[in-house]
Every structure is written in structure tokens, then in C-alpha cells.
Amino acid sequence: MYRSGTLPEVTLKWAQTIDGQLADDSDQSQWISGIEERRYTHLLRSTHQAVLVGAQTFLKDLCQLTVRDIDYDELQPARVIIDPRGRVLAALKDNPHLIISLQMGPRRTYLLTDILEDFEDIDEKFDSTKLIRISYRFNDFRQWLMGGLRQLSLVIETAENRRLNFLMVEGGATTLSEFLKAGLADRLEVAISPLILGGSRHRVSSGSLLKNVDRFDVESKEQLGADILLRYKVRKATSLKRVMI
Numbered sequence: 230m231y232r233s234g235t236l237p238e239v240t241l242k243w244a245q246t247i248d249g250q251l252a253d254d255s256d257q258s259q260w261i262s263g264i265e266e267r268r269y270t271h272l273l274r275s276t277h278q279a280v281l282v283g284a285q286t287f288l289k290d291l292c293q294l295t296v297r298d299i300d301y302d303e304l305q306p307a308r309v310i311i312d313p314r315g316r317v318l319a320a321l322k323d324n325p326h327l328i329i330s331l332q333m334g335p336r337r338t339y340l341l342t343d344i345l346e347d348f349e350d351i352d353e354k355f356d357s358t359k360l361i362r363i364s365y366r367f368n369d370f371r372q373w374l375m376g377g378l379r380q381l382s383l384v385i386e387t388a389e390n391r392r393l394n395f396l397m398v399e400g401g402a403t404t405l406s407e408f409l410k411a412g413l414a415d416r417l418e419v420a421i422s423p424l425i426l427g428g429s430r431h432r433v434s435s436g437s438l439l440k441n442v443d444r445f446d447v448e449s450k451e452q453l454g455a456d457i458l459l460r461y462k463v464r465k466a467t468s469l470k471r472v473m474i
């Protein structure tokens with residue numbers, strides 16, 4: 230067994246254009262993929278105990294991260310937002326209605342942040358049955374991410390008596406790239422939509438040169454409407470790196 234008991238198995242899931250963009254550079258796009266692929270995303274959420282997005286995705290899309298429009302909508306994941314520099318907390322100050330979005334959905338939302346202090350008057354507005362702030366500090370971002378995931382596992386287990394075995398990370402490109410660079414990806418689910426956007430932002434990167442880059446084995450492929458879904462598994466050599474961190 231290579232896995233430390235407290236880190237969940239992580240699936241990175243995203244939709245991209247043929248040329249690898251997750252969104253357009255103007256930040257005006259919302260859906261890259263079609264309805265069938267989005268319905269599949271809901272199904273995939275129902276097989277994970279928690280679904281995570283970055284602060285920027287939450288603030289721009291106000292995504293619900295719930296399971297909807299499918300038969301298994303009783304299997305709802307917890308929602309996790311990573312907010313390392315307190316960007317969501319700061320936005321709550323000027324936009325109190327965001328609290329409603331944060332506390333929406335049938336399960337708790339966990340806000341993982343580097344901010345340790347009480348935040349203005351915001352914390353007292355949180356309903357702890359709906360929203361839990363996990364404050365965690367570390368100088369290095371990757372260590373922060375790993376420590377934060379361990380904290381998250383513990384808190385979910387304590388607050389909900391539910392083990393976090395499977396975590397799904399849905400974006401954006403910055404967050405997905407950080408998970409890859411930290412060696413925290415076990416599986417990739419990548420939908421390719423028949424579009425070419427151009428642009429240079431919103432691209433997933435491992436930050437490695439070709440000679441060092443991790444490789445993934447294709448598990449399966451499937452056509453979902455106009456989109457093609459590719460499922461990859463990380464090679465064991467990459468997983469082994471995690472034991473040594």
C-alpha cells in the first residue's frame with residue numbers, strides 16, 4: 230500500500246477545447262462541453278464524497294457542485310473551495326449574498342484557507358451546519374495543499390461521520406495544475422469538446438519538461454454527445470512519489 234491513510238484518492242476532472250483551453254481568455258465562457266457530458270459530471274460527483282474547486286471558479290461561476298438531473302441525486306458530495314489567500318473571505322465582506330451561495334446545497338461546504346485570524350464580522354454569519362472554515366498555514370503551497378487535504382479528511386470524518394475516500398477536483402486550470410504538480414492526482418477524466426478557442430490562460434500544466442513528465446495510462450474513452458471523454462490512471466511510479474513526500 231502506497232497511500233497514507235489520511236489522503237483521499239483524487240480524480241481531476243475537466244472539460245477543454247481541442248487546443249487545451251478550459252475557458253476563454255476573456256473569462257466570459259461558462260460551459261465548454263455539451264449537456265450529455267455535463268450530466269455525466271453529475272454522475273461522477275455522486276461517486277465522490279467531496280468535490281473541490283478553486284476560489285476563482287467559485288467566485289466567477291458560483292457553481293453549486295451538487296448532483297442534479299440524474300437518478301442518483303441522493304448521493305450528494307460535500308463541497309470544498311480552496312481559498313489560499315482569503316479571496317472568497319474578502320469577497321464576502323462586500324457581497325454578503327455570497328454567503329447564500331456558499332451555504333447552498335444539501336451538504337456542508339468546506340472553505341480551506343491560509344487565513345488564521347477571525348475575518349471581520351464574516352465568521353459569525355456562518356451557519357456551522359452548512360459551512361466550515363478550515364484554516365491551515367504553510368509557507369510552501371504544495372505542502373499547504375497536502376496538509377489542507379489531511380485536515381479536510383479529519384474534519385469531514387468528525388463533522389459528518391463520513392470518510393473522505395474519493396475527492397473530485399473540478400477546476401479551474403490553476404487548481405488542477407497545482408494538484409498535478411504536487412503529485413496528488415490518481416485519475417484524470419478529461420472531456421474534449423469540438424472547439425478551438427486559442428488563448429494562453431486556463432490551460433492545465435504539470436510544470437515539467439518532457440523528460441521528467443508523469444505519464445498516464447488510458448483506461449477508457451467514451452463519446453458523450455459531441456464531446457469525447459478520456460479516462461486516465463496515473464502510473465504507479467508517480468503514486469509511489471507520494472509516500473516519500
Ligand SMILES: NC(=O)c1ccc[n+]([C@@H]2O[C@H](COP(=O)([O-])OP(=O)(O)OC[C@H]3O[C@@H](n4cnc5c(N)ncnc54)[C@H](OP(=O)(O)O)[C@@H]3O)[C@@H](O)[C@H]2O)c1
Nearest residue numbers: 243244251252283284285286313314370400401402403404
Ligand atoms: N472547463 C472546465 O472544466 C472548468 C472547470 C472549472 C472552472 N473553469 C473555469 O476556470 C476559470 C477559473 O480558473 P482559474 O485557474 O483562474 O482559478 P481556480 O483554479 O478556480 O482558482 C485558483 C485559486 O487558487 C489559488 N492558488 C493557486 N495556486 C496558488 C499558489 N501557487 N499559491 C497561492 N495561491 C494559489 C489562487 O489564489 P489567488 O486567488 O489568491 O490568486 C486562486 O484563488 C473560470 O473561468 C471557470 O469558469 C473551467
